[in-house]
Amino acid sequence: MSTSDTRDPRFEGSAEKPRVAFWNDPEKRGYLFQIVLFLLVGYLIYMAGSNAVDNLQKQKIASGFGFWNNTAGFDIGQRLISYETTSTYGRAFWVGLLNTLLVAVVGIFFATLLGFVIGVARLSKNFLINKLATIYVELIRNTPLLLQLLFWYNAVLKALPEVRASLQLPGGAYLNTRGLFMPEPVPGDKFSIVLWVLAAGLAGYFLYGRWARTKQEATGAQSPVLWVGLGLVVGVPLLVFLALGMPLSFNYPDLGRFNIRGGVQIYPEFVALTLGLVIYTASFIAEAVRAGIQAVSKGQTEASHALGLRPGPTLNLVVIPQAMRVIIPPLTSQYLNLTKNSSLAVAIGYPDLVQVFAGTVLNQTGQAVEVIAITMAVYLTISLVTSLGMNWYNARKALVER
Amino acid sequence: MEENLAPGAVAGQMAPTGALAHAYVQNEPMPPLPPPASMVGIVGWVRQNLFSSIGNSVLTIVAILLALWIIPGFVRFLLTDAVWTGPDREVCLAKDGVLPGACWAFVKDRLGFFIYGFYPVDQRWRVDIFFVLGAIGVAWMLWLKAPRRDIGMIYFLIVLPLVVYALLSGKNPLAFLTYPAGMFGGGSIPLGLLVTAVFFLGGFFVARARNMEIGPSLAVGGGALLLLTLGGKALAGIWPLIGLAYVDTAKWGGLMVTLVVAGVGIVASLPLGILLALGRRSKLPVVKFFAVMFIEFVRGVPLITVLFMANTMLPLFLPEGVEFDKLLRALVGIGLFASAYMAEVVRAGLQALPKGQYEGAMAMGLGYWQMMRLIVLPQALKVTIPNIVNTYIGLFKDTSLLLIVGIFDFLKAIETARIDPQWAAPTVSPTGYAFAAIVYWLFCYGMASYARATERRLSVADKR
Numbered sequence: 001m002s003t004s005d006t007r008d009p010r011f012e013g014s015a016e017k018p019r020v021a022f023w024n025d026p027e028k029r030g031y032l033f034q035i036v037l038f039l040l041v042g043y044l045i046y047m048a049g050s051n052a053v054d055n056l057q058k059q060k061i062a063s064g065f066g067f068w069n070n071t072a073g074f075d076i077g078q079r080l081i082s083y084e085t086t087s088t089y090g091r092a093f094w095v096g097l098l099n100t101l102l103v104a105v106v107g108i109f110f111a112t113l114l115g116f117v118i119g120v121a122r123l124s125k126n127f128l129i130n131k132l133a134t135i136y137v138e139l140i141r142n143t144p145l146l147l148q149l150l151f152w153y154n155a156v157l158k159a160l161p162e163v164r165a166s167l168q169l170p171g172g173a174y175l176n177t178r179g180l181f182m183p184e185p186v187p188g189d190k191f192s193i194v195l196w197v198l199a200a201g202l203a204g205y206f207l208y209g210r211w212a213r214t215k216q217e218a219t220g221a222q223s224p225v226l227w228v229g230l231g232l233v234v235g236v237p238l239l240v241f242l243a244l245g246m247p248l249s250f251n252y253p254d255l256g257r258f259n260i261r262g263g264v265q266i267y268p269e270f271v272a273l274t275l276g277l278v279i280y281t282a283s284f285i286a287e288a289v290r291a292g293i294q295a296v297s298k299g300q301t302e303a304s305h306a307l308g309l310r311p312g313p314t315l316n317l318v319v320i321p322q323a324m325r326v327i328i329p330p331l332t333s334q335y336l337n338l339t340k341n342s343s344l345a346v347a348i349g350y351p352d353l354v355q356v357f358a359g360t361v362l363n364q365t366g367q368a369v370e371v372i373a374i375t376m377a378v379y380l381t382i383s384l385v386t387s388l389g390m391n392w393y394n395a396r397k398a399l400v401e402r
Numbered sequence: 403m404e405e406n407l408a409p410g411a412v413a414g415q416m417a418p419t420g421a422l423a424h425a426y427v428q429n430e431p432m433p434p435l436p437p438p439a440s441m442v443g444i445v446g447w448v449r450q451n452l453f454s455s456i457g458n459s460v461l462t463i464v465a466i467l468l469a470l471w472i473i474p475g476f477v478r479f480l481l482t483d484a485v486w487t488g489p490d491r492e493v494c495l496a497k498d499g500v501l502p503g504a505c506w507a508f509v510k511d512r513l514g515f516f517i518y519g520f521y522p523v524d525q526r527w528r529v530d531i532f533f534v535l536g537a538i539g540v541a542w543m544l545w546l547k548a549p550r551r552d553i554g555m556i557y558f559l560i561v562l563p564l565v566v567y568a569l570l571s572g573k574n575p576l577a578f579l580t581y582p583a584g585m586f587g588g589g590s591i592p593l594g595l596l597v598t599a600v601f602f603l604g605g606f607f608v609a610r611a612r613n614m615e616i617g618p619s620l621a622v623g624g625g626a627l628l629l630l631t632l633g634g635k636a637l638a639g640i641w642p643l644i645g646l647a648y649v650d651t652a653k654w655g656g657l658m659v660t661l662v663v664a665g666v667g668i669v670a671s672l673p674l675g676i677l678l679a680l681g682r683r684s685k686l687p688v689v690k691f692f693a694v695m696f697i698e699f700v701r702g703v704p705l706i707t708v709l710f711m712a713n714t715m716l717p718l719f720l721p722e723g724v725e726f727d728k729l730l731r732a733l734v735g736i737g738l739f740a741s742a743y744m745a746e747v748v749r750a751g752l753q754a755l756p757k758g759q760y761e762g763a764m765a766m767g768l769g770y771w772q773m774m775r776l777i778v779l780p781q782a783l784k785v786t787i788p789n790i791v792n793t794y795i796g797l798f799k800d801t802s803l804l805l806i807v808g809i810f811d812f813l814k815a816i817e818t819a820r821i822d823p824q825w826a827a828p829t830v831s832p833t834g835y836a837f838a839a840i841v842y843w844l845f846c847y848g849m850a851s852y853a854r855a856t857e858r859r860l861s862v863a864d865k866r
Contacts, residue, residue, distance in 0.1 A: 026770075034688035041692060048719035055718045126458050127451040128465035142846035143839045144799040146806075147813060151835040154820075159828070340704035347806055358710055368714035376703045376711070383702035 052369060059366075067365045068093075074360055076351045078267045089361050096356030097378060103270065103352065104339040107277040111338060112331075114278060115285025122290045133286070140283040146344055148280055153272035153348040160268075163259060172252045173263075180266040181253035188247030197240045201232040208232070269350035273342065281338045285331060292327035293319065325397055332390040336383055343379075353378060479503040479829075480836065486510075494827035504833040505825070512819045516837075519655010519810050525647060528569050529658050535562060535569075536665065544852060559669055570654065570662070572646035579634020582627065601627040651729040655810035657841070659729070663736060663801045663811065668794055670737040675744025676783075680774065682749055693745070700742035705800055709735045709807045732809050740797045747793050751786030752778065785860065791853035795846045802842075813838055 022028045056063055068090040075085050080098040083091055121133035140148070158177060161167060166176040174181040205228070212223035241247075253263025296319050304314040345352035346359055353375060362371040436442075440449060452462040483503030485493050487510070494505035509516070518526050539562045542554035564575040578597055585594030605626025609619035654662070681693030700708065712735030716726060726734075755778060763773035783790070805814035819825070820834040 030686050034686050037692065038688050047721075051721050052715075052718040055722065058722075124461070125451065125454070126461050126465070128469070129461050132465055132469065138847065138850075139843065142795070142799075142843045142850060144802040144813070144842055146802040147835060147838050147842060150813070150817065151832075151839075155831045155835055158831075343704040343706045344803070344806075346706065354704070354706055354710075358707060362710075362714070368718065372707060372711050372715055376699075376707050379704055379707065380699065380702040 061366045078351055093357050096353040100342055100352040103273055103342045107274050107338050108335050110278040111281040114282035116289055118286035119289025137283045137286055145280045149276040149348055152276050157268040157272050174253055179268045181260045181263045183250035183252045184264045186249045186251050190244045190247040194237055194241045198237040201236050204232045205229040269348055272348055273345050273350045277338050281334055284334050288327050288330035292323040295326045296322045336386055491825050491827045494829055505829045508825045508830050509837045516815045517657045520653045532566050532569055572648040574641040576634055576637050579630055580638050582631050601630050651727050656815040657812045660801050660812040664798045666733050667736050667740045667797045671740035671744045674741035675748050678745035679748035697742045697745050705739050705803055708739050713807045732804055743793050747789040751782035754785055755782050788853040788857040791849050795849050
């Protein structure tokens, strides 16, 4: 806003102070304006606060966070930590938060995969692939996410058969309106050895990759990173697993008359929410990927070909590293959008933070101010932490110029 | 030109005429052969675009299989097997164990409900007029060669909202004009003072902006206050004679509510977003602090929590006796939410403007608001039109969240109708969602196409 640098140039350099009325002096006017704004905002906040206190007292609603340790008294279907109807509201909060994080992590993983595939497909020279990807993006991006969620939940998953007529999937899994019932893996005594070998394989793959990169940068000689990696991460653990006599059994779901016992149940709400979020966000990620790849100038590809690199290495060593720099900022905001959009769970009854806490807990306690404030604080924290992490990553990957 | 001749022609000219000339020496350049049949026409196109390599051929086959898997099912469900007419659910039930396709008869039967919600049937003409007036406003704004777009702007931003409010609710849209006088008759004193101050200062500053002295400007402010108050009083007197029946917002519903909310969001979010963006780029620390706090806070939380907040917390913050309509609360939530996103879009436009434009404006002796109004914003908004439209698309899609806070928008109308027992049939839900998707898609894709066309037009202008 107007400060000293908009001062009339005629007065510049002259010894005497310009004689202007204080409301015409940009600097003083700036101070005045800020004081007025500060008082106005302060007054609004004060009025809102005092009104809220008045209204809460009149409606006899308790304030403070005492409700946190009260008994919740309602049940939650999907939970990652133990939870009973006798648990506290605080416990319900954690159940909801973990469910939100679960759907966010799973959603981000699959949305990234699908988004990259579709983004690359949109740039394909193959006419059909290109058009199919374009149709996908234009169709999904231009319809509301909530509509898609309701469609997946009400029109697709609700149309699945009843428990008695469950669809039997290969591998002992069942699919019905109550969700997907899968065999639950039960690790045997020696299974931890396999996990240790797997961890060692991953570490070995990481070290080998670093060694190979250093070698390539020094000498130009390439190493079979992919095959060695596959051998270390998949091959060796698999051999150990077989050598130990396959120490892993499955607890198969058992189809009864009215219910299914055993196995792992994946709730239809979770499936619908994940499916909707993945399909919706992937279309936005695809656009970010396409824009990022197109931002790498054609000269880079041509120069790489001129140096004798084949199309594969050109993509891996020249185009993708430069494109990632452009892709990552919008990608981050899509990840955040996915996390925030997971709050639409409330429309299909998936017990996420908003549904459990800002829904049921708020209705039971009536403490709107505290509950909404906590909910918003959680999302704000997630947003800020992700932004900080991505800024750090961005700074590392930023173009280093002379 | 000789050096440009083809070798054959040169050889022909150089060859000595007469006895040494042999009949078999080619004097003329051979006409170029046509490209092989496999490289031109449909065959060539197919080879180049679909089967240029083994990998590409595999992709093509996969794509064809995928298309064959998806598209016929869609066409059969939506068109060929669909039920188009019928009075109730009977026509959409399975016949001989075979389910028919989409139940368009249901959509046809409930179309009025989808568009108007519970708006009284004999008053629906008012909504139709709203649609027509809105379409005129949108066309006036979007069609860049339309005559008098300045009047169109006033129509779209000021006249249309007031007229639409009057038309749909049947209430006097200018009732606030009577607040200053109402103060003395037992009306709300803060509101009266606020409106008085706005009228007076408005007149004063308009006069000052036209380079009037302080004395006459004060007179203009007083005159504006007097005129507006008297006019408001007169209008309030005439209003009952017009005889528009009052329709409570609880009866508004369907596509109409979606369009009203999206329209209000579109009209409100741009000016608010511009103010916030200017605030964020301001050199005054207090202004910048508030703007940054607001923008980052709103962008960091989901819309649904903002709507919950507007729904449950806003009534708590207001003094006793001030009632906020449910629809109005949602409008406040959506408007504030959209303006935070708009602020970031506008800020990007402001940042893209070269510094010389600001410095040039200052060198011309323009004040801050003159600089912004005449130099900076016209250019900054121009380059960012596609992003503004993209924000509008997001806003339009986000209006569907209103159903979660209990407002009867278009999607809620579909949700209500599809579980109506009169139309309980297996294909009714997918049909309802397909219809909703088509309607939302038409609006959003229309906006996206406009944004793309504008982008192309602007990039032509930038190529010098």
